Amino acid sequence: MHLGTTAAQIRLLSVIFAVGYRYNGGLAVILANRKLIKRPNADMNVLFRRFTTHAICFTLLTLLASLLVESSEAQAADKRPNILFIYTDDHSHRTVSCYDEAFPWVKTPTIDRLAKEGVQFEYAYIGTWCMPSRATLLTGHHQFAVESMRMEGDYPGSAYDPKKCPFWPRVFRKNGYQTAHIGKWHTGVDTGYGRDWDFQIVWNRPRFTKNHQAYYYDQPVTFQGGETKKLDGYSTDRYTDWAIDYLKGDGRDENKPWYLWMCYGAVHSPFTPADRHMDEYPDIKIPQPKDVFPPRAGKPAWQNRVNMFSKRSDGVAVWKGRTLTSWVRQYHQGVVAIDENINRLLKTLEETGQRDNTLIIFTSDQGHAWGQHGFRQKVAPYDATIRSPMIVSFPGKIPGGKVCPHPVGGVDIVPTIFSWAGIDLPWEMHGHDLTPLLKNPTGDWPHTMLLTATGRKYGSDTHKIPTGDDVFHSNCPWYVMIRKGKYKYIRPMIDDIEELYDMRADPNELNNLAIKPEFESTLKKLRAEALKELKRNKAGFVDNLPPVAKAF
Numbered sequence: 001m002h003l004g005t006t007a008a009q010i011r012l013l014s015v016i017f018a019v020g021y022r023y024n025g026g027l028a029v030i031l032a033n034r035k036l037i038k039r040p041n042a043d044m045n046v047l048f049r050r051f052t053t054h055a056i057c058f059t060l061l062t063l064l065a066s067l068l069v070e071s072s073e074a075q076a077a078d079k080r081p082n083i084l085f086i087y088t089d090d091h092s093h094r095t096v097s098c099y100d101e102a103f104p105w106v107k108t109p110t111i112d113r114l115a116k117e118g119v120q121f122e123y124a125y126i127g128t129w130c131m132p133s134r135a136t137l138l139t140g141h142h143q144f145a146v147e148s149m150r151m152e153g154d155y156p157g158s159a160y161d162p163k164k165c166p167f168w169p170r171v172f173r174k175n176g177y178q179t180a181h182i183g184k185w186h187t188g189v190d191t192g193y194g195r196d197w198d199f200q201i202v203w204n205r206p207r208f209t210k211n212h213q214a215y216y217y218d219q220p221v222t223f224q225g226g227e228t229k230k231l232d233g234y235s236t237d238r239y240t241d242w243a244i245d246y247l248k249g250d251g252r253d254e255n256k257p258w259y260l261w262m263c264y265g266a267v268h269s270p271f272t273p274a275d276r277h278m279d280e281y282p283d284i285k286i287p288q289p290k291d292v293f294p295p296r297a298g299k300p301a302w303q304n305r306v307n308m309f310s311k312r313s314d315g316v317a318v319w320k321g322r323t324l325t326s327w328v329r330q331y332h333q334g335v336v337a338i339d340e341n342i343n344r345l346l347k348t349l350e351e352t353g354q355r356d357n358t359l360i361i362f363t364s365d366q367g368h369a370w371g372q373h374g375f376r377q378k379v380a381p382y383d384a385t386i387r388s389p390m391i392v393s394f395p396g397k398i399p400g401g402k403v404c405p406h407p408v409g410g411v412d413i414v415p416t417i418f419s420w421a422g423i424d425l426p427w428e429m430h431g432h433d434l435t436p437l438l439k440n441p442t443g444d445w446p447h448t449m450l451l452t453a454t455g456r457k458y459g460s461d462t463h464k465i466p467t468g469d470d471v472f473h474s475n476c477p478w479y480v481m482i483r484k485g486k487y488k489y490i491r492p493m494i495d496d497i498e499e500l501y502d503m504r505a506d507p508n509e510l511n512n513l514a515i516k517p518e519f520e521s522t523l524k525k526l527r528a529e530a531l532k533e534l535k536r537n538k539a540g541f542v543d544n545l546p547p548v549a550k551a552f
């Protein structure tokens, strides 16, 4: 039941009674005037006055009752959970020490603690790159269904029509939540302040195109839809400062539960660590990925063309004159500040007594490869390039220290947030409420995880699949990827072979089973499953896919 329903019913009742009394009294006067009954005598006048007095008293009492009920409903609403959604950028699961794939020297004690106090999702595929990932998390839709979103003007300029592309936080506002957004914005120059957000301190990256690489210092930051000032300090620290002020009550409505989307720009390029972390992780050693340089046997032709590092005479991968190890070290240094600042957020929630009633979701828009399959980027359909860390914590409400082995997607996060807030979905969404997995992380999960990449195109602009160079974005063709059980299936939207990996036996995705005749029936099943999931989600390009190339 939504806020105020009972109060509204009582108010309606009071009006009906008041009108009823007045009408009865009025009727008697009319009947008397028409001489159908005797004119009311003095006693009747007294009676009418009593009726009127009773009517006024009753109306006042019922109105008072309705206010009391509304007040108690508001108190009940306060018990709906706050939701803190911590969202980092280009942040691979490999950098988080509670993940098996993390290097042994990695230390993220706070995020590990969150995992101990929650459910850690082993396989989270939130998006393929910054902008579509955010578009998904604002709509609950895959990129191919985000209508009217488009890139235009200087990079990364973009626009959308909020009528065709409504963002769901507005629905939370209408249902009694206070919505807040702090940090990076990357979906249109319209950041939705006053419409989608009650509170917003934002780096509007699509608007300030000249500063679009100012990820860590000197960002233009806009406060509550008004003044824009230069960021004073290191972005991961400053965003957290503002969030702490908000959690402590600065700009927060204490009578409402809140939803805070905390959008860190770290650890996106240029991968700048805080000054205090420049000496972190000294003398690290990393094994160089086996397939950093081509050729890559059994892989699609497009994948074999990827070659983003130079090969030094001793075989070491180098970029901009620095070794792969040196870049990996810097990338991980940038994560240390994220971990420290999440600790500050958790401490604030505890100190302000809000931790027990706050659902925390931590993830990133996607991951980032360092050498795997030759990449030094995101977008590509491999775990090394796109897989995110993801942890959901709500002590007392969901179990702690559990790992969920089922692959999940960014589209699943939005219906999950709605479910915990107890608000009905305002439109059909593509994902599935993860609550059953939060209650029982290893229970059955029949759903297929789907992720698609359509470059810089959204909504109906994706119906027609481009050809030639236009179907490529960041060195990758448009593609469809699904995860089902232990398998990953990839279909490129070009004339090239498919890929199939057993993620348990081959987590590094080196052995493409799609070229092996003995896996033909598995391949066919997963190809059909991908088409089924695309059709379920009404992907406009599903009937325009180029035929799959024969691999054997």
Ligand SMILES: [Ca+2]
Pocket: 089, 090, 091, 129, 130, 268, 365, 366
């Ligand atoms: Ca990103």
